[in-house]
Amino acid sequence: MLPATTRKRRKPASPEDGGLRMTRQRQEVYDILRAHRDHPTATDVFLRVKDSLPNISLATVYNCLELLVEHGLVRQVNFERESSRFCPNLEQHGHFHDRGTGTIHDVKFKPGTDLADVLELPQGAVIQDIEINLRGLLHQT
Amino acid sequence: MLPATTRKRRKPASPEDGGLRMTRQRQEVYDILRAHRDHPTATDVFLRVKDSLPNISLATVYNCLELLVEHGLVRQVNFERESSRFCPNLEQHGHFHDRGTGTIHDVKFKPGTDLADVLELPQGAVIQDIEINLRGLLHQT
């Protein structure tokens, strides 16, 4: 067997998709996430994607979501032990969960600020991933 | 039946325990959390508490942990979709998950800082709860 590096790649990875081959199912799942940025669960996505791909299975939706997350196209958002939600916003941001309506809102970082300014990180800590989840109520003003 | 508000309370809530009656099981669970502050899972707590209460059931441990969380004596910490972990540190703090060892470290806020200084909260948002989870590697220095 040839060494992995000299074997031909099946499909040259395009930089945009993070090396992920965009099958019909993966594309639809991704498109749906970008069309309605309301932080749907896997089941939500499943129900939506059925409109265009009636035969898709829930397992495939889970698969696609996992791959999209692995390849950095989508973020997985967890609140407490509820179902995971999925978010195509790749900018650094946190989430606010409105207990009144159950909706989740993206929360931007103020420009020029750094979380490291606020936190006392342990000696030698190298941060790979940051998750900020807020819960509360959204009052109309 | 008398209206709920006029019925006598079984036990006057002491301010320390948040109105929670401290049964043997609850006390042991709470003590164990405070003795080893290593963010154990429910099963970890179950195994530890068995030393002093060999007949305790896992369901009771879950019950006790839930009540301790509800009454504000303990915080529930979730990383991704892993088992919940429990933390008796009530000061405002975040958590750092070292992917190298799997351990979780408390991360203090720098004194005099406010997360609201870093985040652009939605209009009218009233924050009830903040969760900051970091993941990365801890290198020895």
Next chain:
DNA sequence: GAATTAATTTAGAATAATTCTTGCTATTGC
């Protein structure tokens, strides 16, 4: 372009953490 090989999808079974139910036990208020 047909055959071959590999990747992907599907459907349903399996898993794991957690919650629920039920019958029993302990505690409380009187």
Next chain:
DNA sequence: GCAATAGCAAGAATTATTCTAAATTAATTC
């Protein structure tokens, strides 16, 4: 002490997710 209430144990049930095996689709080789 007795009735009422709260708490506990054991195991069943639930739920989101993952795994497995077979079928399908796509890519590669000839």
